Amino acid sequence: MAGPSTGRPPRRSRALGSAAARLVFLGPGLGYLIVFLIVPLALVLSYTIFKRGRFGGVVYEATADNFGRLFDPLYLDIVISSVRTAALTTLIALLIGYPTAYVIALLPRRWKTIALIAIVMPFWTNFLIRVYAWIILLSGPGLVNNALTGIGLIDKPIQLLYNEGTIVTGLLYSYLPLMILPLYAAIERLDPQLREASANLGARPARTLLSVTLPLTVPGILTGCVFVFVPCLGNFVVPEILGGGRSIMAGNLIRDQFLKARDWPFGSTLALAVVAILIILLFLQAWVSRAYGGIEGRRA
């Protein structure tokens, strides 16, 4: 590699060669993105301005009705409550995830690996099966109720399933690892000498956490929050199974528009609204992260 190379090909053919190489490397990924992301997204985008077909599909007559319906309180409430549920789930995930990630980051190397594998392990089982398992746990004659009646805390089984709390529990269970992993990465990357310096200057451990560790892991916190919030907002399996099948989240609503109401244009419009919310959030996250990134990248 080092030293002047002899027999270097002329400039133009080298440039051509590197362009060809770039195409070869980028091709598969680019093709995948175009076929499975750009084209479907463009279709969804275009459906929003057309009328619905009677049995699904679209009639190519332009209309703005779909956007008007978006602000119908019936639908608006569902979108707002979905955002609330997703936000609540994200907040709880952060409160549980941060201490967990913190402790894992401080474990000896061998235990770290074991803990991380344990965090990722649930992903090895089918998502649906894991969600169904919660029904067995929480149903009337389920484990939790049996245990509670067993120790005499309650007289008869209580209704644990089919409410917002159940949905939050299910979503939290499903996406907590997506919070813990980026947090772990952020905390692990932090120079341990910064914590030592803080202690050396007279800060108790709690002060060190608040003034040094937390502010310096903000990018990780934001990444974790986005990783949890995004799939929560679009999820329709958990509300369907643990929420009793009522359309109480945006994900279900969109699916129902396509599969039950056969209103593709309105379904598309709803989907677009959710995508728009997420894009705004991602920009926000990128913006805040960059403000912190300059610091993190060049550690003093």
Add this chain to the structure above:
Amino acid sequence: MIAIPKAPAVPQTLVGIQGVSRRFGDVVALDDVTLDIRQGEFFALLGPSGCGKTTLLRILAGFESPDAGGVTLDGADLLSLPAHRRPINLMFQSYALFPHMSVVKNIAYGLERERLSRAEVRSRVLEVLETVGLTEQANRRPHQLSGGQRQRVALARAIVKRPRLLLLDEPLSALDKKVRAEMQLELKRLQHEVGITFVVVTHDQEEAMSLADRIAVLQSGRVQQIDAPVRLYERPGTPFVADFIGANNLFEGTAVGGGLSVPGLGDLPAETGFAAGAPALLGVRPESVRLGEPGVLRGVVADVSFYGGVSHIAVRVAGHDRPILVAAQGPTRVRAGAEVGLGWSASDAVLIAR
């Protein structure tokens, strides 16, 4: 095997380290280390990497605890205090400045932990900023500063707390040569000004020699010698110190009346307090060796290097595996290949037990 010269009666001991040992798995970092650090002195822990000096520093700071032994500060037990309650500050080798805080906030951080009034924090921060000459950079972030400026912030952050003891971990190693010399002077001036006891940890003997009042040389977790720089240089107490500190010509042999008897080379002159027949090492510094007739030894000049103020001449002597180094003032007339005599006065050579 190791002779530690007894330090003279200590006037005021600030830190007392008694029989401290620490091992990490199979590695012995510190092996029964005992030493005293006096009030107001500039003390250096010197040794090659892995000698345990950093572990000792971390024990003093409270980030590490010894397996055995005790440490006192002003006569009171130090080890039972958690790191954040010790009146000891550390300047980290990597500086460990908080990247999300400005220079002022970094420096104020320690004072804010002491529940001082805002006005007092402010005035002390400004005062120390002036001391280290960073008033103009007060509102910058660490990544906007040069290496030397970062170091000043780290230093300011540590001294603003007015600790009983200031620890400095390899304070000059990350700086380039010019800034180094500046900082070296500044550290000495500062130590004089603030009157805080400094302990510097370093692997660089020049750094230790130029800064410290006393130096403890550590090797493999053991204290080899504790002495003032000049004594350490002139009267090394162990073979390790004789070889580690500065350039030295060393001969192995047995003590005789006027010096050391070396097989194959004969009797070499040295001041001796050793019983005849005791195994010993003779050390003579290059600048104490004279070229010319008549010599104690004869050899052939292998190499001459001229450094401006001083010339280094390497002389091969039959029967000795390392060339004898001679330092002569100014340019020298000897040329490689010439046969020369080598001599020194007995008072310039030292005998070391081995």
